[in-house]
Amino acid sequence: MTALVFRKLAAMPRLWRLVAVLGGLLIALALPWLIYPPIAMDIVAWALFAVALDLLLGFTGLLSFGHAAFWGSAAYTAGTIAIETGAPFPVAVLGAAVVAMVLAVPIALLAVRRTGIYFAMVTLAFAQMVYYVANQWRGLTGGENGLQGIPKNLFGLDLSDPFYFYYAGLPIALIGLLIAWRVVHSPFGRVLVAIRENPARSRSLGYPVDRYKVMVFVISAGLSGLAGGLYAVSHGFASLQEVYWTTSGKVVIMTVLGGIGTLWGSMIGAAVIVQVEDYLATSGIHIGPVNITGPGLITGLIFVGVVLLFRRGVWGTVAHLLRRRRHVPDAEPHLSGTTVPAAEQEPAVAPKS
Amino acid sequence: MRRNLIPAISTLAVVSLLAACGGGAGGPSGGGGKISDDKIVLGVINDQTGIYSELSGPNAVKAVQMAVDDFKAKHGDDAVSKNIEVIVADHQNKPEVANTKAQEMYDRQKADAIFDVPTSSAALAVAGQAAAKKKLYFNITAATTALTGDKCNKYTFHYAYDTYMLANGTGTTVTEAGAKNWYIVYPDYAFGQDMEKSFSTAVEQAGGKVVGKKSSEFPNTSGDFSSQLLQAPAAKPDVLGAMHAGGELVNLVKQYNQFNLKDKGIGLSVGLMFITDIHSLGPDALAGTKFTDAWYWNFDQQNREWADKFKEKTGSRPSFAHAGNYSAAMNYLEAVQAAGTDASDDVVKNLEGKEINDFFLRNGKIRAEDHRVIHDVYLAEVKPKSEVKEDYDYEKIVTTIPADKAFKPVSESTCKMG
Numbered sequence: 001m002t003a004l005v006f007r008k009l010a011a012m013p014r015l016w017r018l019v020a021v022l023g024g025l026l027i028a029l030a031l032p033w034l035i036y037p038p039i040a041m042d043i044v045a046w047a048l049f050a051v052a053l054d055l056l057l058g059f060t061g062l063l064s065f066g067h068a069a070f071w072g073s074a075a076y077t078a079g080t081i082a083i084e085t086g087a088p089f090p091v092a093v094l095g096a097a098v099v100a101m102v103l104a105v106p107i108a109l110l111a112v113r114r115t116g117i118y119f120a121m122v123t124l125a126f127a128q129m130v131y132y133v134a135n136q137w138r139g140l141t142g143g144e145n146g147l148q149g150i151p152k153n154l155f156g157l158d159l160s161d162p163f164y165f166y167y168a169g170l171p172i173a174l175i176g177l178l179i180a181w182r183v184v185h186s187p188f189g190r191v192l193v194a195i196r197e198n199p200a201r202s203r204s205l206g207y208p209v210d211r212y213k214v215m216v217f218v219i220s221a222g223l224s225g226l227a228g229g230l231y232a233v234s235h236g237f238a239s240l241q242e243v244y245w246t247t248s249g250k251v252v253i254m255t256v257l258g259g260i261g262t263l264w265g266s267m268i269g270a271a272v273i274v275q276v277e278d279y280l281a282t283s284g285i286h287i288g289p290v291n292i293t294g295p296g297l298i299t300g301l302i303f304v305g306v307v308l309l310f311r312r313g314v315w316g317t318v319a320h321l322l323r324r325r326r327h328v329p330d331a332e333p334h335l336s337g338t339t340v341p342a343a344e345q346e347p348a349v350a351p352k353s
Numbered sequence: 354m355r356r357n358l359i360p361a362i363s364t365l366a367v368v369s370l371l372a373a374c375g376g377g378a379g380g381p382s383g384g385g386g387k388i389s390d391d392k393i394v395l396g397v398i399n400d401q402t403g404i405y406s407e408l409s410g411p412n413a414v415k416a417v418q419m420a421v422d423d424f425k426a427k428h429g430d431d432a433v434s435k436n437i438e439v440i441v442a443d444h445q446n447k448p449e450v451a452n453t454k455a456q457e458m459y460d461r462q463k464a465d466a467i468f469d470v471p472t473s474s475a476a477l478a479v480a481g482q483a484a485a486k487k488k489l490y491f492n493i494t495a496a497t498t499a500l501t502g503d504k505c506n507k508y509t510f511h512y513a514y515d516t517y518m519l520a521n522g523t524g525t526t527v528t529e530a531g532a533k534n535w536y537i538v539y540p541d542y543a544f545g546q547d548m549e550k551s552f553s554t555a556v557e558q559a560g561g562k563v564v565g566k567k568s569s570e571f572p573n574t575s576g577d578f579s580s581q582l583l584q585a586p587a588a589k590p591d592v593l594g595a596m597h598a599g600g601e602l603v604n605l606v607k608q609y610n611q612f613n614l615k616d617k618g619i620g621l622s623v624g625l626m627f628i629t630d631i632h633s634l635g636p637d638a639l640a641g642t643k644f645t646d647a648w649y650w651n652f653d654q655q656n657r658e659w660a661d662k663f664k665e666k667t668g669s670r671p672s673f674a675h676a677g678n679y680s681a682a683m684n685y686l687e688a689v690q691a692a693g694t695d696a697s698d699d700v701v702k703n704l705e706g707k708e709i710n711d712f713f714l715r716n717g718k719i720r721a722e723d724h725r726v727i728h729d730v731y732l733a734e735v736k737p738k739s740e741v742k743e744d745y746d747y748e749k750i751v752t753t754i755p756a757d758k759a760f761k762p763v764s765e766s767t768c769k770m771g
Contacts, residue, residue, distance in 0.1 A: 036457070036460070036461055038453070038456060038457075038460075138543075143542065143543055144448070144474050144542055144543060145448065145473065145474040145477055145543050146448050146449065146474060146478070148477055148478060148481045148504070149481045149484075160485060162456075162460070235449070235452060235453070235456075236452075236481065236485065237448070237449060237452045237478060237481070239447075239448050239449040239452075239474075239478075241447060241449045242449075
């Protein structure tokens, strides 16, 4: 019976999409009842971050390995605004997104001159510069002490309980996701895909390829900033970890794990990685005499497993199977694809240690 | 037919992935009775495997467990609760990990008090969580005076040592003993900078002079301190003040010996040293070095007795951090016993201003104004190997610095208790 229902659903892409969106919303709303609320907030923030990266990696074919710069600078900005002015936290988070976008402009202008692994290296270099500035500029960032005690103001509401803060923060993340969805399903998004598939042909058709890349980079940075600001306010804390390169690596892993170029996949990847890391950090795994407490190894193994077995990522594989049943050709890129040079470099990216 | 199930299975898989590995239950948090959740939970957050795991680490957890066992044995059936748990988390010396772990301990694992937390940045994060969750935090192994200064709060207590106490003890005494000219090397992060400032002030107030100072990158991954050390002789100091901690200190002292600075008339003074550092270097590498110790296991019979019990459990001798963890846990439990509840405000009220004398706190007092726990501390000198009679018998206590002189006076504190 259920099989029949699902077969009908699969045959109706619009309805199927509606069900997916409603299901996703339902899960998002139910999340803090099911799991520890701060972790739920982490999943939402990381999901938005991964979606932002997916705009670049999945839809434009650019692997940014420096997105920690935007996530982290936004975390510091949101913290500073909230601490210094006592502004309501959505204002602080929006301010953070704006700062991330401003920071992204010069980085994007320089980085888009290169593609593939060189693009990744340039973005990494800029992110490391941001890291060192954050480390040295103690007056603003607190150095390795971090920014502590970021308040969660919202017009006098008490949001100190993470359960209630989740519902206050969720709408901001949803707006971010909506923007990403809108970008992908707009003519602008179609051009991005065209650029991914064949930059030379796009250029010959008259599209200013570099300008499109800069625009999507800035949008992606802005969404990352939204996520980073939300994350910092949720934790009440912004630290150097937020601008460190492992954060850039983690979000790339999430996106690839879930399936690049799918948006949904990024969210699933974020949920899986955050959950696994939380589980490992709380309990650890004992294999014989070896006690694996750090999440790095296990996350790395999962990543390797997914890349080897489901090259399209979790969601990518599901979508592919659905499409195959409907005899629709794949529209999204996958790791074995030849059209995405940046994604091909993917397995070379070291998992977060 | 089976293939038709794929969408169903995948949807279910996603939902269960989201739900299943969460572990802890969600929902809004609730209140509690006299003893919240019918148990007292003591959390230890520290470095379980890294550079600070020797000086506190797993053995600090054992020390807290010892306190729980002793408390149960002492009070028997009268104990305020028979259900006392010790839980542990590894913060890997990262503030953001400490922040999350502290939040989880207070919320999810129902910790009533958190202990230890080496690394100042991590300690400040835990103190922030303690204030937010209105639960107790006893800092033992972090050195920053900010915990009882700008960042002080009602639920945070600072045990054992801090940068002021170290600088005041070592800087002042060594300068007054004749070593007027100091050359200070320090790691370039919050702790090192604090130490450098505190030492410079202490040395100058005692009539000495800082003839040179040099920072080293932190973390110093290469372990190379030659550029800092080789520049020292040019400034003609009497003493080299090393402000590094743990593994970095060990490397620096090795190189100090390799460059024969001692033979060039430059003595060595160390800002912060744990007995575990001396143990890993061997006493000869450090013989004659003066430093301030918050507690020494072989100081007198009372300390020795506790150290013997500790050795039975762990196989090694305690650092002051281990003893401090025991004392803090014990005094916390006694305060809960006296208050008859683990409600934070009542326990804090019981602790504030309390005068305590135990094997760790000599002439001890918990200052109500800034929650600094003051007690006698000691200026120690490392014995040469020839005088070492047994393992860990490394220190000679030169002088006892009385509790009211050892720590920053309340009048100078910047703490505003909210």
